[in-house]
Amino acid sequence: MSETEEGAELSVAARLEDEALIVDVDGFEGPLDLLLTLSRRQKVDLRRISVLQLAEQYLRFVEAARALRIELAADYLVMAAWLAFLKSRLLLPPDPTEEGPTAEDLAAHLAFQLERLEAMREAAGRLMGRDRLGREFFARGAPETQAIEKRTQHTATLLELIQAYARIRTKDEFRPYAFDRTDIYPLETALDRLRGMIGHAVDWSDLAGFLPPGWRAAGTRRRSALASTFAASLELAKQGQLDIRQSETFAPIRLRARPNEAR
């Protein structure tokens, strides 16, 4: 009796196939595609495949991929979890109190999905294999245009129309990334300005007092100038040129040139 030996041989073959699949993992278009490939190994009509066996093969595949530290996309793992659940439901006797579809319903649906995908692939193949315009049969090569009467007709396609609309509505989105310089007070400018001014600030002075003229009125310009000047003050504090003080949360921020002896 060579049954055990045969079993061992089969599992070697199966393992080789699994590995072949794993090497090829990028070639699959998602879990359903992989399942379809696996189900073809059962060499039976897709309507009679063993979903249980298929679930096991898939789970083995995922395990093997993990063992080989192959990064599997999330949808492969979602499918694995679902198949593990399905497998357990298929193995357990049905619980009459449980609501919802039976394990058999779920298995049948999976088989249906595989059959449908396969059918569409075959249909696609038949479609592409048809005689095609410009390949096997041809349109008139010289449509006739003896100019007698010329009329210009403007035309557009739906695609052009909706793309035009999208273009208008997403103008800002498509714009190359750039600041509106008019309302942005750059950090470099703030640094230069603060460096020049801080030497004179022997006493604590309000940060707002360092804002450049024209940027002090409330609004986006002031916000930008304030942020840049504050960032510049932090930079200068780090360089040891000034001290910063804030007496409490939201209180005015005050700056002062660091006394010379502390440098």
Next chain:
Amino acid sequence: MTDETDRPGPADPNATPGLFPVPPMGEQERMVEAILFASAEPVSASELAKRLPEGCDVAEALVHLRSRYAGRGVHLVRVGDGWAMRTAPDLGWLMRTEQVETRRLSRAAIETLAIVAYHAPVTRAEIEEIRGVSLSRGTIDQLMEMGWIRFGRRRMTPGRPLTFVVTDAFLDHFGLETPRDLPGLKELREAGLLDSRGMPGVKPPEDDDEDSPDGQSELFED
């Protein structure tokens, strides 16, 4: 773009009779033949009727013309609502100089095209459900640009999703008279493989479309 209203209907029996005599059928056939020969694109029967003299029977002329060209090197074929002259497919090998290099379609694009053809009208979510993967950007785009699929009516279900259908240019390219002539359509339908059947006990997957990268789209909706 003239509207139909100011012209008499095609072969309208109540049309003012014979300001000019209706040309004999042989002549009508010649006219249809000339128009179809001159055009590279299919011409609809209504367009033919518009261009022929009043009182002509375009449908009959087409029947005559079709049988006249049966077995010839050039055929009269029907394409959706239109009619066109096309060379016989068995002579394709002669036309190497005319052959156009068509853009190579990805497997995803080919499958998507087949799904749109066989399941039309079909929503994006249904295409993804059938293929088991989300539709990559560019696939629909490519098929639209090739003029093979277009938007159909919105589905009257929650969310009113858009649907896709195939175009007459698709029919023309693949030598189909109507979408009903798709190979194997009947068998697929009978086998229930064109039914849209969701996972039992599971809501349709539209709502948990995880990787749709368009979270910000409502920024731009009104």
Next chain:
Amino acid sequence: MTDETDRPGPADPNATPGLFPVPPMGEQERMVEAILFASAEPVSASELAKRLPEGCDVAEALVHLRSRYAGRGVHLVRVGDGWAMRTAPDLGWLMRTEQVETRRLSRAAIETLAIVAYHAPVTRAEIEEIRGVSLSRGTIDQLMEMGWIRFGRRRMTPGRPLTFVVTDAFLDHFGLETPRDLPGLKELREAGLLDSRGMPGVKPPEDDDEDSPDGQSELFED
């Protein structure tokens, strides 16, 4: 148009003679018919001989073909030293609408048309606001003339401005049943028809419009 140089010479004298039987004359005639139909330029007899199987009698096939088309809507004619199929001269008047020159709509026109389609009824001021540029007088005129937009109701606001809406001819041309079948931005993006990069630093708000009815639909309520 592949160039001639990479093709074998005419009736290659070194070709094995009679490896395949010469097709019957009827078949040769079909071949010539198909080639002349599909060719963009007149084809010379020697070029025909090159493209037909060896041993064919092009001259005889042309004679047969010419008599077959005698009196038909299309003729076989000699053009220079080539042969071509041409519409019968007495039917030239039928071709008149064949001379319509189609031109792409200008960018301004297509954008204006898109805004009318998506926002109808919409006033001129609104169109200008959405496009961010003022509307030249010719644009609206052109779209009106094409029969794609028309005046809608006056807006019940100060000044009672005129509004614009799209016409049935517009829907017909673009293969739409209603303007509601136009895809929204989100759908465009999902279909990959909109190449969108997010704005840097703009965080997408949480996705809560999945099940809300399509954001653009209220544009069409009036």
